[in-house]
Amino acid sequence: MNFVANIGLEVHVQLKTRTKIFCGCPTTFGAPPNTRVCPVCLGYPGAMPAMNSEAIRLTVFSGLMLGCKINPYSKMDRKNYYYPDMPKNYQISQYDQPLCLGGGIEIKLADGSKKMIGLTRIHIEEDVGKNMHFAASSGIDFNRAGTPLMEIVTEPDIASADEALAFLEALKEILAYGGVSDVNLEEGNLRCDVNSSVRPVGQDKLGTKTELKNMNTFKGVYRALSYEITRQISELEKGGRIRQETRRWDDLAGVTLAMRSKEEAHDYRYFPEPDLLPIVLTPAQIDDWARALPELPENRRARMMRDYGIPEYDANVLAVDQAVANYFEATAKLSKSAKSASNWIMTTVLAKLTEQHLAIGELKITPAQLASLVNLVEVKIINISTAKEVFEIMFAQGGEPEEIVKAKGLAQVSDTGAIEKFVDEAIAANAKTVADYKGGKEAALKALIGQVMKLSKGKANPGLVNDLLKRKLS
Amino acid sequence: MTSAENKPSGRIDVRYVAHLARMHLADDEIARLQPQLEQIVGYVRQLNELNVEGIEPTAHAIPVQNVFRADEVRECLDHDAAMKNAPLAREGQFIVPKIIE
Amino acid sequence: MANLNQLTVAEAAEKLAKRACSSEDIVRAVLSSIEKTDKQVGAYLTVDAESALAQARAADTARTKGENKPLLGVPIGMKDLLNVKRQPCTCASKILNGYVAPYDATVVAKLRAAGAVLLGRLNMDEFAMGGSTENSAYQPTRNPWDLSRVPGGSSGGSAAAVAADEALATLGSDTGGSIRQPAGFCGCVGLKPTYGRVSRYGLTAFASSLDQIGPLTKTVRDSALLLGAISGRDEMDSTSLDVPVPDYVAQLGGDLKGLRLGLPREYFIEGLDAEVEQSVRVAVAKCRELGAEIVEISLPHSKYAVAVYYIIATAEASANLARFDGVRYGLRVDGEDPLDQYGKTRAAGFGQEVKRRIILGTYVLSSGYHDAYYLRAQKVRTLIRRDFEAAFKQCDAILTPVAPTAAYKFGEKLADPLKMYLGDIFTIPVNLAGICGVSVPCGFTSEKLPVGLQVIGPALGENVILKIGHAYEQATPWHKEKPEISG
Structure with missing residues (x-):
């Protein structure tokens, strides 16, 4: 039965x-x-x-x-x-x-x-x-x-x-x-x-x-x-x-x-x-009393997915806590990519807060500052690993990301001339890898990009490096 | 123990009701109370003469509502004052025989 | 300075203001009167002479510094169910043996603020359950007019102390007549204010929807004076009314012209003692003489009042008295488990009448009986309330006897609880309706026992009934008579 x-x-x-x-x-x-x-x-x-x-x-x-x-x-x-x-x-x-x-x-x-x-x-x-x-x-x-x-x-x-x-x-x-x-x-x-x-x-x-x-x-x-x-x-x-x-x-x-x-x-x-x-x-x-009613979690999740185009998974994580959801929305509104904003908050921000036993209200980074950081990555002024470094500074002391990037000289090199110099150096120094690539081994390109990044001390814009390498080796 | 509900009206199971009220009454007390209570209950049953259909019950003698207190802290009793009347106390707590759950 | 204990509150206040005597003089006079006569009367359960004298001296010092509060230095006695900080409060029950109150009842705080000296605790029926003070677990209180008779109850100690000049005035509580009936039996003035007029915070509850605190005094003027001092909205009692407190004393005086007084035909019934009826009828005639118009009225549901009362009051009491379990205060009899402790503690700590009422109240609320008894009683309560609403469209106040008989002998009604309950037949409806009533001396029986006239007023009609009571009192000699207490 x-x-x-x-x-x-x-x-x-x-x-x-x-x-x-x-x-x-x-x-x-x-x-x-x-x-x-x-x-x-x-x-x-x-x-x-x-x-x-x-x-x-x-x-x-x-x-x-x-x-x-x-x-x-x-x-x-x-x-x-x-x-x-x-x-x-x-x-x-x-x-x-x-x-x-x-x-x-x-x-x-x-x-x-x-x-x-x-x-x-x-x-x-x-x-x-x-x-x-x-x-x-x-x-x-x-x-x-x-x-x-x-x-x-x-x-x-x-x-x-x-x-x-x-x-x-x-x-x-x-x-x-x-x-x-x-x-x-x-x-x-x-x-x-x-x-x-x-x-x-x-x-x-x-x-x-x-x-x-x-x-x-x-x-x-x-x-x-x-x-x-x-x-x-x-x-x-x-x-x-x-x-x-x-x-x-x-x-x-x-x-x-x-x-x-x-x-x-x-x-x-x-x-x-x-x-x-x-x-x-x-x-x-x-x-x-009803005038002060909050948007309920279920409704908020649906609206966040609709308004910001984020996946259900993200909405679920962000809407668990009203303050987090508020923070996300404020950040997303100023960000060039809402999804990037979501990624930052879900992974970096929340992890860091948990690690330090802090509430989101205690965060030194304003939504506008986090949005600036997201945007610096989006427009390729800095790459993601640099951005994480900047974030650490912002988390510890606050401050505007642009100023931190400037002060520490962390901006990505997007000057084609400078990058071309590194690309040429890399090609000259890695004849075997170049031959592999030309022989059809796609993976060899990645190794070359790595070399260029190393020569630029990580500041070269990876997209530009990729484009230049491909052009020079074709 | 039987439920009061199962008893025919007019007759009071004094032992059961005393148990509900947590009073261990001796047999002679129950024997004395039984007729007195039944006499009183017999007397109050005269209310059955009245038709009370549609009559609102009165729970309060005054027609007032919505009397509230602001959510503001007031001074507590100090701990010693709170424990002073306790027949039995230990480690700042009121002591009762062991509770079995 | 002889006989300061015989002063009224108003006289004492005047003497004190004029510095004709000190508070200490008055308190000493009262203490020596207690010393002299309380062995016979037994009005007081405890008297803290030292504390009373210290309060009196403090009041005298305050006065030399220019303070002039209305009751500064006037001693007032408390029924033993009012919490006074650092004083015992046994409610005349063994179950509260050893309990010392950690706080002041609101009326106590108000009296303190008005400068009063708190003097001693007065005997009563255990938890205010009874009409003769015979249900005190500690001692009997004797009627000063005839020591072989009861002083009435439950505020028997409060009434006897005033009648015997062992106090200038006292506070009591009234759930079904517990101020008015002993005042009637002892020949003093007893006021049951409108429900909500006086804060109940700190009054050990008997029946919360009926209880009210009020003064027992030698004159109507004192009643007005004390009512003014203890009335008013209190945040600690949600049922206290947010209505301004008039100057009750200022409204006294004048005759009764223009007032219509109702005589309920249902109150002059079989069982009403002929001498009591005679006194009340003569008092009614006096009121007519003073200018009042007398009209016959009807309160058709009066005969159900006692039944309604004994259901509602006992139901509420069964819950109110549940807290006496030996855990936080009072008597504790050890048991095998907590519930066994409760059963033993409560069996040992409560007297017969309290047990009877707790069982009755538990029964009328219990599953299967709730609607037949409790709910029905609440509905009949509505009918009784409406009777008065209708009556007060025809009259300004109602005149009735306070009780069917004058004070009776000890033991006369103890064996028959129902007979005892029926003694409250004229006072109970007032509590059920939540309105006010005052008992004023209106003569004596052939055995020289006081008879009381009850003046009932509508909700917040205290000024009206006090005015009537005062006019009547001033036109009659009764309040000037004193008992001769022979030891």
Whole structure:
């Protein structure tokens, strides 16, 4: 029997705010335990939440980027459950009136086709604290408690671990574009719960699902899902049944395991949060926020290919990061060859930045300067290896490429007379090679060009050398 | 444990509900609470006399909306003050019995 | 300088301004009154005499430097659920034993800013759940008018302290009558402001959509004075109203000409004590004499108010009290795992009434029952709110008894929680509607127990009900009577 999988994700994204969702504690990562806390986020008697307006804006902004319908009326609710990392033993979240409804993300499949993964909703809520384990007890650090999260819930449209990965990557890229989250996985900015089930082909009803909680790497999601889908299929093939349960991914062992803790019947007893008032968004407010919407990565890639004539591969590399794409476009607009500009950025610029652990914003070379460098090569003032030397200087100290070329005497020799002298010298000194060439060995020409370049100390324009040699030997 | 849903109305599974509320009640406490709670629930069931179709629920006593705070940092509690009330603490953390996951 | 503890806030402020006495004199008088009578009354859970005297001396020094804040040097007592930095705040519960507040409630900060001296913490029903203060985990509080009777509740300590002149004024909280009913039982003035008038930040929550902080005072003028000091928008409480705070004291005075006062026919019912009814009817006649027009009105959904209240208040309380788990503060009873710790801590830390209400509140929210109880109650709450909206089209304020009876004996209603709950029948609708009400002394029963008149006003109608209460108070002798406390 063949099976198909249905996977739904609940992705928790940390919003890029200065302060927590309900209090003024900063959302600093890595501070010593319980140093970013106050009566509100510690759930002290009498403390009350106050909604951070930026958390609302960022979530609505995300909803707009993801094609959601923005709910004109939404409210906060209390979700009741007891857990040590939850200071009030209820989480302030959104139940039946989330900020955003519907929407979706288009992902690209391996065969090049596209698939829309539908979103159910996006709501905001507060994060919990962090548990640490000692030998005989556990410790709680509430620094993270109250960090603003938006939870993006997908429809069970995802059919494989590959699709889940593609979805998460696309989502991460969009969120980074919108500046709504740092999407730093190491810092737990993006975590997800993964629901998966399998069903025989031809059966409409979804199978029994299992849940994998709190996955915080994409690779983990991918591996866990690959394992879990296979496990479920083989269980069914053996004639077994899938138990609805929460499972845990053991990354070292590479398996999913049923959680050891007692399965509690969930009864969250949601009710409207009396301490927070409803959120009513007018079309004017939403439009105002929408004006700042960025071009989405997919659209930008397509436009960059169209406007600059660069291949899809280049567009994919350049559009991953909005700042890189901006840099490219600014450079390309001033360059005689957009493709050359792309090559420079994809290889030299990005490699150098990575090597030095720098962001593109820290680059000393302006797009106009990089375009000048590209153009110096294009008009054959310098050759590519000279250009790399100039680039190194620009990278280290900045400066205009023309001035560097002039100051260092790096300009290519394009004076036919001077080059002719070198060509003659080379022909005279390499009689054997000349004979080979004349005898039909094309490769011998390359050797002669090499000799000329050597005599000119690399400054001769290779095109001219080629032309002159051919003419003299014909 | 059974779900509250499966219980016939009027009768309260006090032990189950106390479990939801994380209170380990003794048997005699449950026995004492049982009739009291059922009496109260019996009393509040008089609301069933009213037709509430189409009536909006009131969650807040005031007709106000969109009350937000600017995203501005305020002073935190200092760490010692935050830990001062902790019944049990270690290495700057609040201590609970070992969490089994 | 005798009897400084008997001063009203207004009198004290005046004396202080005139330098007729010092804050230290007043605080010492209050402390010695506590020393003398609180053994019988039991209003205070803790009194930090040293800190009160230090605050008083600081106020006196400030005054010599020319400062003249409205409450500079006036001592005010706090119900034990208001957080005052560096003071305990037990909510009269064992579960908060040992907790020391690291912050000031907004009302406390406002009182400090107005120069008040924070003096002692007052007994109450555990987590404000109850109407007799018998549910305190620490001690009973006795009614100064009859020590064999309860002071009412839940702000029983706040009311008894004012009645016994162990305080000039106190703050309490009112979720279903917890300020007005004990004020009525103890013969003082108790104001439940409009929901949102006073910030709740720092008030340990019982039922967040109903709770409001208010003053218990010897006179209506003091009530107006303190309301002005504690009201206003607070960024820390999103439900606090962004509406200017009028000068409530300036609006007092004059008669009741031109005012229409409603008498709800549903409030004069079976179960209303005959003597209480008589006092209230005489008070109504007095208001007519003072120029008010009396009209009969109807609040048709009144009889459902107690049922609605016990669903909504307990539901909210079940969540509000979930935080008491022994992890960050308060009592901790060790367990095998965290949830076991919670179960044991909460079983040991909460009293019977609190447990009863947490279970009720958990039940009405639980899966399968949420719509039948909680959602339905919220809808009936809408009907009750609309009753008042309609009524206030016909009148400026509403006159009712505060409670069906005067103060009762200890233990009289403890065995029957429902009977106890029905004692709040006249005060609860005001909280459900989010409007304001004040309890003013309106006479005594034959056993010399105070009776209270409730004046209910529309949202933000405090100036109207205070004006009515003040006119009535000034035309009657009740507020001048003092209990004789015999040990």
